Amino acid sequence: MPEGIIVKAISGFYYVQEGDVVSQCRARGILRKNNITPLVGDRVVYEPSGSEGIVDAVLPRKNELTRPPVANLDQAVLTFSAQEPVFNPKLLDRMLVHVELESLPAVIVLTKIDLLENPDDADKWLQPYRDMGYETVAVSTRQGIGLERVRELLQGKLSGLAGNSGVGKSTLLNALVPGLNLNVAEISQKLGRGKHTTRHSEIFRVFENTYLIDTPGFSTLEFDNMEPDRLSQYFRDIWDLGMKCKYRGCLHSTEDGCAVRPAAEEGRLSPGRYRHYLDFLAEVKETKEYRY
Numbered sequence: 001m002p003e004g005i006i007v008k009a010i011s012g013f014y015y016v017q018e019g020d021v022v023s024q025c026r027a028r029g030i031l032r033k034n035n036i037t038p039l040v041g042d043r044v045v046y047e048p049s050g051s052e053g054i055v056d057a058v059l060p061r062k063n064e065l066t067r068p069p070v071a072n073l074d075q076a077v078l079t080f081s082a083q084e085p086v087f088n089p090k091l092l093d094r095m096l097v098h099v100e101l102e103s104l105p106a107v108i109v110l111t112k113i114d115l116l117e118n119p120d121d122a123d124k125w126l127q128p129y130r131d132m133g134y135e136t137v138a139v140s141t142r143q144g145i146g147l148e149r150v151r152e153l154l155q156g157k158l159s160g161l162a163g164n165s166g167v168g169k170s171t172l173l174n175a176l177v178p179g180l181n182l183n184v185a186e187i188s189q190k191l192g193r194g195k196h197t198t199r200h201s202e203i204f205r206v207f208e209n210t211y212l213i214d215t216p217g218f219s220t221l222e223f224d225n226m227e228p229d230r231l232s233q234y235f236r237d238i239w240d241l242g243m244k245c246k247y248r249g250c251l252h253s254t255e256d257g258c259a260v261r262p263a264a265e266e267g268r269l270s271p272g273r274y275r276h277y278l279d280f281l282a283e284v285k286e287t288k289e290y291r292y
Contacts, residue, residue: 006042007203014038014055016046025053040201040213041071063102070160070201070213075105079163083115087125093276094221100234107135107153111168114140128270132236141175154206160213173214176206226284235277
């Protein structure tokens with residue numbers, strides 16, 4: 001039977017592409033019985049049959065994200081806006097935890113920099129992430145700033161485009177792929193966030209051998225099944241500093257001999273990143289207590 005890649009999933013239908021042909025399919029019942037949900041990005045074995053084929057099997061995944069629900073990414077492109085809505089570093093840190101959990105490289109794209117009153121703010125916000133080794137790009141689609149660098153970072157990869165609603169993911173895709181014309185909505189001035197213009201995850205060909213998965217916007221990510229002593233592994237800066245803690249298993253909150261807390265107090269670690277870590281740690285502890 002042929003193999004293909006799921007390029008779109010809507011309401012129980014899976015659109016499987018093989019070469020230039022896309023077939024609308026449903027999943028075979030045995031997949032649901034085995035609690036296997038096909039995801040955009042999955043390589044699958046399928047049976048094309050007239051107007052509606054059947055997905056028989058999902059091939060092994062190299063990675064999987066829950067929100068957005070996609071598989072087999074080469075990297076995540078985490079997209080945030082400088083304004084409308086305002087840059088949200090806490091959500092970025094939350095997203096990075098989930099990306100690091102999957103050992104997935106991340107590119108951070110900051111859009112709408114033309115709306116900043118102080119253009120230096122973009123570098124100020126992005127520099128701590130550059131220092132940790134993340135690729136970052138400041139973009140203005142109106143002015144054409146940063147687009148060529150985004151193209152370079154996407155080249156030859158399947159990338160997942162993720163971010164909150166209204167940050168300009170669809171606008172960025174439209175700028176990268178002339179003629180795509182994805183729907184773009186205005187920001188709600190009352191709520192300070194965008195309407196969901198992307199309703200489902202879908203793969204788009206950006207240029208030769210280069211693909212992007214556009215995903216619906218989201219605003220929350222839970223830390224299900226995370227253990228408190230593992231959280232710091234997914235904060236690159238805190239993990240490095242934690243190597244100098246006096247005791248193994250230090251949670252970097254109130255313990256004696258902690259190397260992380262003094263670093264935040266002295267400015268060697270971003271105080272904002274540390275506050276986010278402590279907030280996430282409290283959330284992880286609460287979730288664990290609830291589980292048991």
